[in-house]
Amino acid sequence: MALEYPSEAILLATRDWSAADRMVTLFSRERGIVTVMAYGARKPKSKLSGGLQPFTHLNLLLAGGKGMDLVRQCEVVTSFRKIREDLTRLAYANFIAELTLGLWPQQQSEPAAFDMLLAVLALLAERNPRIAALAGAWQLMVLAGFQPEYECCAHCGSKLSLPAYFSFVEGGGTCVTCSPPGISKFDQPDKDFLDKLLSLDLRQPGQFTVTTKILSVAESLLYGFVRHQLERPLKSLDFINKLNTL
Numbered sequence: 595m596a597l598e599y600p601s602e603a604i605l606l607a608t609r610d611w612s613a614a615d616r617m618v619t620l621f622s623r624e625r626g627i628v629t630v631m632a633y634g635a636r637k638p639k640s641k642l643s644g645g646l647q648p649f650t651h652l653n654l655l656l657a658g659g660k661g662m663d664l665v666r667q668c669e670v671v672t673s674f675r676k677i678r679e680d681l682t683r684l685a686y687a688n689f690i691a692e693l694t695l696g697l698w699p700q701q702q703s704e705p706a707a708f709d710m711l712l713a714v715l716a717l718l719a720e721r722n723p724r725i726a727a728l729a730g731a732w733q734l735m736v737l738a739g740f741q742p743e744y745e746c747c748a749h750c751g752s753k754l755s756l757p758a759y760f761s762f763v764e765g766g767g768t769c770v771t772c773s774p775p776g777i778s779k780f781d782q783p784d785k786d787f788l789d790k791l792l793s794l795d796l797r798q799p800g801q802f803t804v805t806t807k808i809l810s811v812a813e814s815l816l817y818g819f820v821r822h823q824l825e826r827p828l829k830s831l832d833f834i835n836k837l838n839t840l
Contacts, residue, residue: 596657598666601625604711605650606691610636618646618665620654621694621711626702630656632665642668649674649687649715676719685837686727687718689830693731696824697738707737713796721799728812729791729799731820736792740823742766744785757781760815762822778818784811 603620606627611617616635620628635642645652645668655667677683694711698704714730735741743766747754750772759773760766760780767780787808804812817831 596659596664598655598657601654601656602671602708603628603652603654604708604715605646605648605652606695608646608648614640616642616646617662619695620652621698621704621708623705623708624703626704626707627695627698627700629662629700630665631659631662632668635665645670647673647678649677649691651712651715672716674715674719677715680723682837683718683723685830685834686723687715689727689828689834690714690718690730690734692828692830693734693820693824696826696828697734697740707734710734710737710796717796717799724809724813725791725804728809728816729794729796731816732788732791733794733796735820735823740765740819742788742819744780744788747772756785760784762818765819765823778811778815780815783808784815787812788815 601622601624603622605618606621607619609617611631614634614636616632618630618632620630622628632642632646634640635646637643642665646665650670651672651674653669653671654665657664657666677687690711694707698707710730710733714726714734717726717730744760745754746752747769748761748764748766749768752769754767754769758770758780759768760778761768761773787804790802791812821827
């Protein structure tokens with residue numbers, strides 16, 4: 595008989611499998627990123643179908659399988675339904691999920707990342723999704739070890755005087771002397787907003803305002819930084835770019 599065990603998890607992605615089954619990718623508190631099989635989850639009367647929705651916070655009963663572990667039971671803790679019902683929130687949540695899957699390896703316990711991911715999803719469901727995703731993504735990157743350097747020049751180490759530039763190759767701000775042509779400009783308002791995003795309490799963010807220009811610069815810096823650090827493009831970013839042009 596397969597060994598059964600409980601797991602608290604956030605559902606990051608699903609994939610249909612055969613006629614009635616579903617393959618589910620989770621970020622669990624106990625084991626980090628895992629992929630499990632939910633047999634019969636696509637059947638209309640299945641007790642699993644309602645709970646196994648993207649970005650849902652779940653308590654699960656899993657069982658060891660020959661290949662993948664199996665979902666036996668599913669209890670919804672928080673559905674985050676507002677994310678799935680709003681295209682913009684859904685787009686940014688997909689970005690956060692894809693980023694998370696790129697930052698941490700399979701089956702490695704990361705309880706701090708789990709708690710942060712849960713806070714980001716709660717923020718995405720209730721507040722401005724662009725800002726919530728920006729703050730969440732920057733903080734997830736730092737938690738995973740990708741800290742942008744912008745107090746000193748990321749190339750020569752000298753104190754960074756603003757206005758300056760931001761190099762994705764160097765991993766942060768670069769002075770005028772060390773900056774090749776064509777890289778992103780980085781000025782005091784951009785630094786102040788990045789400071790705000792990195793220090794923001796995701797559970798109690800408070801109220802603040804930001805101009806569209808500064809927000810766009812922060813997004814551009816984040817997306818370039820993510821692509822370079824992960825060394826691959828993210829499909830979710832392409833969709834966000836298309837969404838923002840509508």
